[in-house]
Amino acid sequence: xxxxxxxxxxxxxxxxxxxxxxxxxxxxxxxxxxxxxxxxxxxxxxxxxxxxxxxxxxxxxxxxxxxxxxxxxxxxxxxxxxxxxxxxxxxxxxxxxxxxx
Amino acid sequence: xxxxxxxxxxxxxxxxxxxxxxxxxxxxxxxxxxxxxxxxxxxxxxxxxxxxxxxxxxxxxxxxxxxxxxxxxxxxxxxxxxxxxxxxxxxxxxxxxxxxxxxxxxxxxxxxxxxxxxxxxxxxxxxxxxxxxxxxxxxxxxxxxxxxxxxxxxxxxxxxxxxxxxxxxxxxxxxxxxxxxxxxxxxxxxxxxxxxxxxxxxxxxxxxxxxxxxxxxxxxxxxxxxxxxxxxxxxxxxxxxxxxxxxxxxxxxxxxxxxxxxxxxxxxxxxxxxxxxxxxxxxxxxxxxxxxxxxxxxxxxxxxxxxxxxxxxxxxxxxxxxxxxxxxxxxxxxxxxxxxxxxxxxxxxxxxxxxxxxxxxxxxxxxxxxxxxxxxxxxxxxxxxxxxxxxxxxxxxxxxxxxxxxxxxxxxxxxxxxxxxxxxxxxxxxxxxxxxxxxxxxxxxxxxxxxxxxxxxxxxxxxxxxxxxxxxxxxxxxxxxxxxxxxxxxxxxxxxxx
Numbered sequence: 001x002x003x004x005x006x007x008x009x010x011x012x013x014x015x016x017x018x019x020x021x022x023x024x025x026x027x028x029x030x031x032x033x034x035x036x037x038x039x040x041x042x043x044x045x046x047x048x049x050x051x052x053x054x055x056x057x058x059x060x061x062x063x064x065x066x067x068x069x070x071x072x073x074x075x076x077x078x079x080x081x082x083x084x085x086x087x088x089x090x091x092x093x094x095x096x097x098x099x100x101x
Numbered sequence: 102x103x104x105x106x107x108x109x110x111x112x113x114x115x116x117x118x119x120x121x122x123x124x125x126x127x128x129x130x131x132x133x134x135x136x137x138x139x140x141x142x143x144x145x146x147x148x149x150x151x152x153x154x155x156x157x158x159x160x161x162x163x164x165x166x167x168x169x170x171x172x173x174x175x176x177x178x179x180x181x182x183x184x185x186x187x188x189x190x191x192x193x194x195x196x197x198x199x200x201x202x203x204x205x206x207x208x209x210x211x212x213x214x215x216x217x218x219x220x221x222x223x224x225x226x227x228x229x230x231x232x233x234x235x236x237x238x239x240x241x242x243x244x245x246x247x248x249x250x251x252x253x254x255x256x257x258x259x260x261x262x263x264x265x266x267x268x269x270x271x272x273x274x275x276x277x278x279x280x281x282x283x284x285x286x287x288x289x290x291x292x293x294x295x296x297x298x299x300x301x302x303x304x305x306x307x308x309x310x311x312x313x314x315x316x317x318x319x320x321x322x323x324x325x326x327x328x329x330x331x332x333x334x335x336x337x338x339x340x341x342x343x344x345x346x347x348x349x350x351x352x353x354x355x356x357x358x359x360x361x362x363x364x365x366x367x368x369x370x371x372x373x374x375x376x377x378x379x380x381x382x383x384x385x386x387x388x389x390x391x392x393x394x395x396x397x398x399x400x401x402x403x404x405x406x407x408x409x410x411x412x413x414x415x416x417x418x419x420x421x422x423x424x425x426x427x428x429x430x431x432x433x434x435x436x437x438x439x440x441x442x443x444x445x446x447x448x449x450x451x452x453x454x455x456x457x458x459x460x461x462x463x464x465x466x467x468x469x470x471x472x473x474x475x476x477x478x479x480x481x482x483x484x485x486x487x488x489x490x491x492x493x494x495x496x497x498x499x500x501x502x503x504x505x506x507x508x509x510x511x512x513x514x515x516x517x518x519x520x521x522x523x524x525x526x527x528x529x530x531x532x533x534x535x536x537x538x539x540x541x542x543x544x545x546x547x548x549x550x551x552x553x554x555x556x557x558x559x560x561x562x563x564x565x566x567x568x569x570x571x572x573x574x575x576x577x578x579x580x581x582x583x584x585x586x587x588x589x590x591x592x593x594x595x596x597x598x599x
Contacts, residue, residue, distance in 0.1 A: 009470075013470075014466070017466050017469050017470050017473070018466065020469050020473060021425060021453075021465050021466055021469040022429075022432070022446075022449045022450050022453055023450060023453055023454050023457075023462055023465065023466070024450040024451065024454045025454070025462075029459070029462070032459075033462075033463060033466055036463060036524055037463070037466060037467060037470070039524075039525055040417065040467060040524065040525060040528075041467075041470075041480075043413075043414055043525060044414040044417065044418055044480065044484075046410075046411070046414060047411060047414050047415065047418075047480075047483050047484060047487055048479070048483065050408070050411060050483075050486075050487050050490070052483060052486035052487060052489075052490070055486045055487075055489050055490060056486070056489055057482060057485030057486050057488070057489065058485055058486075058488040058489040058492055058539075059316060059485060060316055060346070061302050061303075061316070061492060061539075061540060061541030061566075062302070062303055062346060062348070062541075069342050077209050077210070081209040082209075082435075084207070084209060085205075085206055085207060085209075085435070085436035085437070086434075086435055086436065087433060087434075087436075087437075087438075087439035088439070094434050094435055096434055096445055096448070097442065097443055097444060097445045097448050098444075098445065099445050
């Protein structure tokens with residue numbers, strides 16, 4: 001089991017998480033999340049005291065395996081319907097800023 | 102007609118079928134009550150008056166046809182107004198999820214749960230307010246302003262299905278659909294003095310439910326009685342090929358005309374749910390209700406759910422981790438808000454930062470951290486293992502009892518703004534409801550009295566997987582011998598009555 005000490009996140013760690021989550025934070029948010037996430041993680045550290053040796057993880061509570069559907073073609077949404085909510089579209093495609101220069 | 106009586110689904114159905122009232126009249130009454138009380142309560146994000154009235158006219162036509170030629174039974178929900186939480190899609194009607202990022206999103210398809218209510222002839226009067234992406238415990242995290250509790254407008258209605266609970270409590274509608282990932286049907290039901298069911302995980306299709314915590318999310322029902330909630334639940338439940346987590350289990354046929362009884366029902370009382378920190382009025386009121394059930398012949402037994410104290414951190418790690426993955430789809434490309442940026446990475450970041458509110462960002466950050474390299478095993482992995490222990494606690498307890506009784510929340514409805522600066526204090530409001538989601542078992546909240554401050558107190562019954570009918574029957578019997586569920590907030594009474 002990995003032991004996590006009671007901890008507080010640094011501003012650099014908060015920046016790293018924000019980078020991974022594709023969020024840009026204001027200075028005020030940076031300070032606030034630093035404090036609040038540290039408090040929440042400190043609270044969560046109590047889980048480390050539970051002995052989970054030989055306990056399997058639960059990723060779903062489903063009682064039986066779900067069935068696969070038959071491999072048959074179904075009608076999906078039309079291109080028009082799919083693009084209806086797009087912020088920008090062109091030639092039946094989503095339009096985005098350049099991905100590469 | 103007594104206003105409460107008139108909004109019981111059964112009495113509305115009887116009156117509709119007998120031709121004593123039309124669906125157009127019932128729908129107009131609902132829309133009028135909404136118009137009168139919405140400036141104070143703000144239960145709805147979108148009202149669909151025009152759609153509702155045209156559906157009502159269709160229902161009236163169907164009712165007229167049925168009366169002429171009663172070959173098949175009439176749907177007991179035909180012509181009855183219902184409200185839908187704004188995280189479930191209805192094709193052609195905007196679905197915001199309480200978020201700015203989906204302010205103009207108009208879904209091209211309808212959620213299965215909603216479609217099944219439409220198939221039964223229900224009339225949709227609007228989409229109800231919710232905490233943004235169903236993250237919160239008070240409906241204060243809605244980007245469109247909070248809903249107020251009809252019992253006391255300075256209090257929260259609970260959350261996240263606060264709009265649905267308030268709409269039923271204020272007698273705008275007799276029934277509403279909500280969703281429950283950590284208590285979001287049950288806690289607002291308790292705070293607003295109505296009945297609310299979180300079904301077994303996999304029982305009601307989630308196709309068309311905007312995803313938050315996919316291993317926890319469930320679609321539930323709110324109404325004025327267990328009988329009404331059962332009607333909605335049975336209509337929505339059942340296998341759906343479009344939801345991979347949907348279970349192939351027969352839907353219970355529930356007939357409340359039969360005499361319900363509590364005789365011999367084994368009710369477990371978990372020590373871990375009667376702890377210091379729970380408001381004394383809440384604990385005493387729930388204990389009194391349990392004693393009343395015992396007097397009706399129920400057998401009361403002590404049970405233990407020893408890992409209850411870990412449910413809160415387990416929930417917030419797992420739900421946030423799942424949320425961080427689910428909400429990655431909001432990138433400004435296919436739908437939702439896009440900020441005009443020249444670089445794609447900056448476009449993603451700005452669209453998400455402007456579009457999401459602070460609780461959603463907090464949970465995305467927490468979940469991203471819990472899943473990140475070097476921390477996965479310690480946080481997410483450990484939480485999944487402790488989740489197994491919580492699930493086993495329930496399996497163990499249900500070997501000796503039929504249902505488990507507990508409070509729904511440690512307090513009655515708190516004041517608007519009371520917890521907005523302290524996320525942990527807000528999370529603690531959910532300690533009695535989170536475990537059922539982690540274990541995937543059903544939970545039912547229903548009114549069992551009032552605290553000294555005049556606010557409703559809710560009782561929770563939890564059952565084994567697919568045990569909804571037992572919970573609903575027990576609550577229906579309790580509602581035959583009590584009238585807490587018939588009490589209504591003063592503002593909901595017709596003007597001039599009190």
